[in-house]
Structures are given as structure tokens and as C-alpha cells.
Amino acid sequence: MSRRFHAPVVLPADPACSLLRDAVVDVDDTGHLTFCGPASAAPESTALVTTLSGILMPGLVNTHAHSPMTLLRGMGGDVPLLRWLNELIWPAEAKMRPEDVRTGMLLGSVEMLRHGVTTSAEMYFDCEQIAEAVLTTGGRALLGPAIMDLPHMDWRAQLAAVERWIDTDGLRFGPGERVELGYGPHSAYMLTPEGLRAVAESAAARGALVQIHVAEAAAEDLKQRELHGSVPALLDEVGLLSGRTVAAHAIHLSDADIALFAARGTGMAHCPGSNAKLASGIARVTELRAAGVAVGLGTDGPASNDDIDLWEELQLAPMLARLATGDAMTMTAADAFLLATRGGAKALGRDDLGALEPGRWADLVHVDLDDPAFATGLDVPDEQLLANLVWAAGSRRVRDVWVAGEQVVGEGESLRVDRAKVQASVAETAARLRG
Template sequence: MTLQPARRYYAPIVLPMDASCSVVRDGVVDVGADGRVAYCGPRTDAPPSNGQAVTQLTGILMPGLVNAHAHSAMTPLRGAGGDLPLMSWLNDVIWPAEARMRPEDAYAGMLLGCVEMLQHGVTTSAEMYLHAEAVVQAALTAGSRILMAPAYFDLPGAHWQSAVARIDKWIDADGMQFGPGDRIELCYGPHSAYTLPVEALRATAESASARGALVHIHVAESLSEDQKQRAAHGSVPRLLEETGLLKGRLLAAHSVHLSVHDIRLLADYGAGVAHCPGSNAKLASGVAGLTALRAASVSVGLGTDGPASNDDLDLWEEMRIAMMLARVTTEDPMALTAPAALMMATRGGAAALGRKDIGALCPGTWADMVHVGVDGPSFAAGLNVPDEQLIANLVWAAGSRAVRSVWVAGEQVIADGQPLRVDLVRARRAVARAASHLLSQ
């Protein structure tokens, strides 16, 4: 990778997103030339400066957010079939449009999706989509970090065997992580238990286990989608256990309709869950049992799902929706607090993906950082307030509108809210052309 000059960042507030969600006042973050954090903590405890460049920030410096489940290349399909339930939306609108998708359409959609996420402070996203090479190239162009799971199904003309073999070959050739700052991680993307035969799930488990790769799969998103699998195996998590998928790294997206036994299975095997409250609410898929998952110590991150089912890529909005749904379904205002929601969007998302090098600022993690401005009305009370109030103002009131600058692996990719690597006007025009092609039928 291209080395960046070592740099020291000063900020009135630093949120390392450690296990206690501590607030460091008058903080310092040192970033090495390798793009990793060398020190994060109070100025009074910082090591002596070794001549590195210095950046003095106002406001808050924190880790980049981790979007645990997304199909960000769907930006050309935003708004299409927006008032349909999940299966009608997929079968009648989305899948026919995606059948017409070309690599250049996926590239355009992903490039704009990456910029949108970066402008919202989302530095990492777990992507499942088609045309994986184009999606990866778009992420590298924008400077984003992604976990890429090429999606595969058992459909006419779509042979899952060749899809699994292609992922095997790609990982074996390029490694599981590659690109500047290891921005790309390759994963397996079996779409779901209801779009693939049992033998495809077994083959995926074998290939992923041999390489230590993550398997990213939709699980129990709606009640109607997997009735045959439930009848034959008891539940989708039980099927995942039977096929060996739970024995390796597994990310279960959505996980809305789970029994107590299902949750216990996920917990016992250490599977991660991507909670997508906004998409699930819009598509009337249901409300996931977040409090039960967290009580069972399942690693839960937050996901936006795709920009055609949400319809944005704003993880701050997912924090607020998750808190409100958890509270109203349990009638408990403490069911999900602002610090807990922020943890899910950072450290928790990383844990759900099986990653320890993102989602926090501590020695050795990648310097994926977000600078939050505090000059808006959300912080009118100032920064000299109790820690709980400060985080509440950040999560409940400020959100993505307060994001000012963003770094990935120590490289600045957003400055004053604008992308540094992408011509935004050209990117939007490319998505308009893609949308015209995909939705003109």
C-alpha cells in the first residue's frame, strides 16, 4: 500500500469505542505510516511526539461505522417497487431488473453507494451482490473498506457450483484480504436457504472452512420465504447447523423470525447477526428479537440492507430505529440505550463480521476515523456535559448530518463533507444512466 505520513490528531472528544464506551476528553490519536492506530487516549498520557504532522480538530473523533449488511450497488434501483412486500418486491421488480444488470451498472451503483456511506461516516460495509469484480473496483476507487460476498442462487442460468468455484479461485489467487490498507475481504455469499439446495450450503461450508472465510447469508427475513426449509428442518438455523455452516464464520443477515432455540444455536456457534430494522420495517418483514439476541450474547451489528429497500445507507438512522423498535416492543426505555446502539454500529458490527481490526480506535486497528462537527444545534449545550448526554446528543440528535471528515486506513477520503476521490456529479450521472437501462422495461 501507499504509505501515508505518520500523523497526530488532537480532538476535544475522542470515542475509542472500547468495551466500556468510554469518552476521552482532550484526546489524541496517533496514526502510523502503515495506516494503523499507534496510540489513542488522553493527551496527558500520549507518547512524546516523534515529529509527525499534527492535525487539530474541533468536536469529536471516533471510529468509522460498520455497515454489517448491505447491497450498496443497488443505488440505481432506489425507490423501485417501494410499496411492495418483500417477496413481491424481489420477484416482480428487483430480480427482473438485476437480470439486466451489466458490470458497468454495478460499478456505477457501488461507487455512488460508497460515497453516500463515507459521507455518513460509514467506512466499512459487508456487501452481498452480483458483478463482484466491478463492486470491488468501485470500493477501491472510492477508498471504502468492504467485505465482498459474491451472491449466488440456484436459478436457470445461474449455477451455484461455478459461483462457489470462482470464489475459491479468487481467494486462492489474491488472498482473503487485499488492496491498499487491506480494504477488501472476500467472503462467500449464498443468498439464502430458500434460493439454494442443501448441497450448495454444504459445499459453501466446506470451501469457506478450508479458507477461514466468512459466509454472508440471509436468514429468516420474512415468515413466508422459507416455509419448505422450516417444515423439513425445523428452522433455518437448524439447517445451517446440519450443513456445517454454523461451524465456521457466519453472518446471518436480518434474523427476524427466530425461536429461542435458534438464538441459542447462533450464540453457541458464535455466529454474527446483522440487524436491519429500517429495511425490515419498510418491507413489513417483522421486528427482530434484538433484546433476546443481545441477552444471549450473540454478536449483533447494524445493517442498512440495500438502498432500494431502506432507502438510504445511513447507519445513524438505523441506530435510532433500532432503539425505538427495541423500546416499543419491550415497553422498556432501557432496552437499547444510545451508547449500546453506537457500539452496535462500530465495535459490535466488527464483532459480527469476525473482525478485530476495525470498529474501534486502539493500537493495531486500522485508522478508519470519522470527525463529527459540533457547531450545529444538536450540541448547543456544548461538550462540557455528562458523557451520557454527549453520546445521546450524538446518536439521537446529530447523526450523519454532523459528519465532516472521514479517513480509511489513515487516508482522508472525505473533507468538509465532500469526497476527495470521486467526481460526485459524474457518479450521479452514471447511476441515472444505469437506472434508465435497468428499469426501462
Template sequence: MSRRACDTLIRADRIVTQNDERTIIEDGGIAIAAGRIAAVGPWMEIDAAWQGETVMNLGRSMVLPGLVNAHTHASMTLMRGLADDLPLMEWITQHIFPVEQKLTPELVRLGATLACCEMARTGTTAFYDMYLMEQAVAEAADATGMRAVVGEVIFSFPTPAYANLDAACDVVRAMHDTYRNNDRIRTAVMPHAVYTTTPELLTRTAKLAEELDIPLHIHLAETTTETAQCMEKFGKRPVAYLDSLGLLSPRTLAAHCVDLTDDEIRRLAETGTRVAHNPESNMKLASGIARVRDMADAGVVLGLGTDGACSNNNLDMFAEMSTCALLQKVATMDPTVAPAQQVLDMATRGGAACLNWPGIGSIEPGNLADITALDLDQPGLMPMYNPASHAVYAASGGDVRMTMVGGEVVYRDGAFPKVDYPALLAEVRSAAAWVRKQFEGNGK
């Protein structure tokens, strides 16, 4: 019997499919055609049935679905390590916002390109991004081969991208028109948070998301301070406030969701609102610990995100998985909470659901070929008994040896095929001098 043609064949020691059965294949193979997974199974079966134009033998590697970063601000890589060790409201209003008002599209694009390289290097293939001048982020993601949902952050005050709410909505519409037929870049409506918007703004953005039939993303219930401010200004807690304005729905992804009551958790589940959990950022800013077990038990769809590199300070989703699992155990004083498989699900299948992007988050026929591979010969990954445990508790982004998006390699063994990495580093070093000057001028 003749073999069917495909673009790429991958062979690896272990394949963690993350399919419905969570099948793990030893000495496995994946056939990739036209950017999608054509077949996955034991290598002998795949090799017998498929002829690859390229054969990628990864040997002692564990292949997983590409990780999905469900909430980040990619361009904040340029501010990594500045304005550390501050509470959220002081950090964002006194140090971050003033510098962001001086950013240019070129700087935003540069920071996003660096972020895309960092994410590809550490096994992430798709991310949900909210920032200023987001068109530049979309361009960076597209140029580096990453998959992304992007959206211009909308505040109740002017930014370098728009003067008022009408202009902000025009920016969103223009981005949607630009990327409506792009295979890897999608758009969303992104009001920033309850404390930086107005009821009119939130209502308008909800209607805009419905009009364009795209997702909506917002920071929600991140701190007790946010709750107090919302109560004082609007007479409701943040979840109830958004609910009263019609913003809780299956198209909504809420980031953080730290300060929640039992009733609020139930309401998020009832409305189909999804949640991006950001444990490292929440820890660094002392925002609190999200109730992951209670949200999961209530049926809330959960993803995992790094937040921006200015409040984390990395975009490594393997580190985020480990932190998520360990933090939940000590918060509840129950070692069975947030088991490895559940956390791996959050970073793959849950992330795909948060992005509203069917076809990613698992390795199975018909899905997009978004894949990453860990080097199992690294000393910290030897020996291996439970692949999910290794992915969550033992691995780091530094163990990644290959990442591909839609069947195209975006990182392999120290190289970024689509990026002039030395030139990028030179640009980043130059930009860092400008960033430092802005922070020093702001009294930091």
C-alpha cells in the same frame, strides 16, 4: 525529549474510543502512523510526544471509530426508491430479481461507487456486501478507499456472473485469489437464503468457506413466510435447516434473524453464529422486529446493517442506530432496552466482530485508523452531555465532517478526495434512465 514522527495528528473536542473501558477523552489527540493508531490520549500528551507530518485540527468535533455496516447490497443504490411499499417476497421475486438479471459489471460498479460515497459521507468506513458481479463492487470499494468484505451472491439458478454452482464456486475462488493480500478488501462465501438455494448448494458453500478459510454470509429467518416455505420444502425451520447442513458456526454471519424461537436464539449463541440486525429494512418490508434484547442476553454477537438502498432507502448508519434503539423500546414496551451504548457497540465493535476483522471498531493503539468525526457545532448536536446518547439519538450522517480509512481521508467537508464526484453524479443520472426503463418493462 524529541518527539516521535507520525503521519497524521488529529485533535478534537471529544474522542469516543469504544475501547474495553469505553473511554471518552476531552480535548483529545490521535497519532496515526502507517495507517494505524500509534497513540490516543489528551491532546497535550499526544502533541508533546508526537510530530505529525499533517496536523488535522477538527476543533469542535466528536471523533468516533468508523461505523461498520454489517449487511448491505451496495449496488442497489441505483434502484433506490423503485418498487417501494411491497412485501419481501413480491418485492424481491417480481421486481428486483428480474432487473438484476439484466445488470452489467459497469452498472454494478457505478452503484457501488455511489454507495461508497454515501457511506463515507455518513461515517461508515467498512461494510459487508453481498451482490451479483461482486468483483465490480470490490473494485469500487478499493478505488474509493473503503474497507469491505465482499462476496458473490450464490443462487440455485443462473445469474449474469455464472451458469451453475461449479461456476459460482470458481468465481468465489478467483475473487479470493485476487484480494487475498489486499489490506482493505476481503472476501466471503455468500449463499443467498434458504428459499433461493438447495441443500447441495448450502453444503458446497459451507465446505468452500472452510477450504478457503473465509467467512460465510447468508440471509436467515427474515420473515414468517420464509419459515413457512422452509417447513413445507425441507420439514425444518430455517435455523434448524442450516444447522443440519453444518452452516451455523463462528465463521457465519446471518442477516436479519427476525423470526426466531427461544431455542433458535440459544442455538445461534451456542454455535457462535453472528447476526446482522437490519431494523429499517425489516420495518419497510414489514418483515417483523428482531429480538435484539433476547439475542444479546443469550450471548449472540450482534452487528448493525442498513441492507440495500432499495429496501431502506439509505445507507446512513447513524439513522440505523437511532431506529434500532427506538424500535426495540416500543417493541418491548421497555425504555431501558437497547440503551445508547449497546447500540453504538453494535455499530462499531459488534460490526467489527461480524466482519471477522480484528483491529477496527475502536480507537486504540495498534488498531487501524478507521475514524469518523461529527461536527458538534451543528444545532442538533448542541449542547452535549452524553456522547453515546448523541451518536445514537441526536446525530445523523449529515453531521459527519470527516471520514478516514486506514489513516487516509475518504471524505472531508463536502469533498471526496479519491472520487470525481461531479462525473459520478452524471453517470448515475444516465444509468437511472436505464433502470427506470427496466422497471417499467417489468410492469412497475
């Protein structure tokens, strides 16, 4: 049915990061937005009215995650990236069964939804299980099934499997188009140029998103940099930057790399928490944004972060940008909020998510004000209220969440999944993987 949401404050995530007072958001019976604006300017409506306290805003967009890794949370917390992958994570993942991936994703999706993250871009194995989990929780995911060249993995078979899935089910499916299919070539050091080119051609033929790790650690791509000048240059040579591509991490970039991303329309998934924890470096977000690169925020996996709460990245991104540049104005609270919403959708090539505008999906988050962060109330300047939300409150007061107009979180808990039961399943599975 059609719905009208009435709230004292609405953050539409428009380019100016406006804050609307006494505003309404209208949703039609397909789950799309039809109006967002002041109540005084709202059209006549017979829709069911939901009156909310506090703030109504778009769902956050997590542009890079490996959420089934809730099963591996806490493993190797004090080990650098390449050792962490080779010695701990990949051996544990080799023991995973397909149903384990579903279990891990169920908890990951519930965790994100409870934090107001309605969309995540997932790169992992057994993505059929991830799709099933997301359709169960009611979240939204863009899937990049992992494609890697290893002795026990055939990248050609992995690529062919992705092609069959897209050709059978289409790029998007599920209620509210909750699942989008794409490609997840792990990195330039885990695939040959031949493999990367094959992925690029396949994705271009289908208009699909490619998710790929780029220049995350200083020592990971030495051979590729020596042969091609840089990882972005290699990706451009094989055609991977010609279509919809989001580069995860993208820390160790030159000025020429940044200009190349801007020229090709490549998105960037900035993961400041994971980058800091693994000592991978601080991405050049200020320069990327200045060049016009679409930048979104990502959590990375819950084993490298160690959570999937995008609000923490909302805070870390401006903090690290300010430290890196010595400029306290280089990224404001409004800038960070837009990276987590509108910017994330743009980085993924999705103009139907990330903002409260007619025609976009009604992915909504209600934040109540019963928290010391909002002790000064709503009757403060707009900039102060937004600062309290971004810098102080974070995810604590996310109370209700809707995806495609359907409520999936109420009073801070999933309305579709028994969280305690899922957590118990994760604990049992994790114990087996450790054994």
C-alpha cells in the same frame, strides 16, 4: 507518514463506551492505530499533528448491504418483500451489465463514506466491479459474491469462481487491506442443502466469511422449516454455522435458534429500517444480545431502505427494541453506538476494525458541532453529549473521514470521486434499467 489527531472529544468505542476529553489518536505510517487516550498521557511524538474540533470516533461498520442497488432506489416502495424481489428487483437486476454494478457501487460507497460508514459487508453479483469501485473511493468492503440456484444461474460455477478469486488474490488485498473476499449464499430457500454444504466446506477451508439471509420474512422458508425445524437448524446441519458466518435480518428466530447462534459464534446483521419498511418484522435483538450473540447494524440495500445511512439504523434499533420489549432501558444510546462500531466488527469476525485501539486500522470519522443538535456545546455530561450525537445529530455533521489513515472525505465531500459525475452516471443507467 505518522499522524497525530487531537480532538476535544474522542469516542474510542471501547466496551464501556467511554468518552475521552482532550484526547489524541496516533496513527503509524502503515495506517494502524498506535495510541488512543488523553493528551496528557500521550507518548512523545514527532508526527504531523491534525487538530480537530468536535468529536473523533471510529468509522461505522455496515454489516449487511447491497449498495450497487443505488441504481434501483425507489422501485416498489410499497410492495412486500417477496413480491418486491420477484416482480421488481430481480427482473431489473437481470438487465444489469457488470459496469453498471461498478457505477452503482461508486455512488453507494461515496454515500456511505460521507455518512461516516467506512466499512460495508456487500452481498451482490459482479463483485470484481464492487472491489474496483471501493478501491476507487477509498472505502472498505467485505465482499460476499452471490451464490444462488436458479434456472439461469449455476451455483457450482459461482462457487468455483469465488474459490479461484480467493486462491489467486488471497482473502484480503488492496491498500490498507480494503477488500476482503468471502461467500454470499443468498439464503436457505435459494440454495439446496447440497449447495449450502458445499459453500460451508469451501469457506471453512479458506477461513472466509459467509454472508447469508436468514429468516427475514415469515413466509419465505416454510419448506425448510418444515423439513429441518428452523433455518438456523438447517444451516447448522450443513456446517454453515461452524465458521465465520453473519446472518442477515434473522427476524423469525426461536429461543433455540438464538441459543444455537450463541453456541456457534454466529454474528447477526440487524437491519431495522429495511425490516420495518418491508413489514418483515422486528428482530429479537434484546434476546440475541442477552444470549451473547455478536450483533451489528446493517442498512440492507438502498432499494429496500431507501438509503445507506447507518445513523438511521443507530436510532431505529433502540427505538424498535424499546417498543418490542416495553422497556425504555433495553438499549441505550451507548449500546446503539457500539452496535454500529465495535459490535459490527465483531459480528463480521474482524477484530481490526470498529474501535480506536492500538493495532486496529485507523478508520476515523470527524464530527463537528456546528449544528442545533450540539447547541449546548461540549461542556455537558458525557451521557448527554453521546445522546445528542446518537439521537439528534446523526450523519449531518460528519465532515472528515480517514480509512487506514488516509483521508477520503473532506468537508463532507469525497476527495477521490466526482460525486456529481457519478450521480449523473447512475441516473443514465437507472433509466436504461427501467426501460
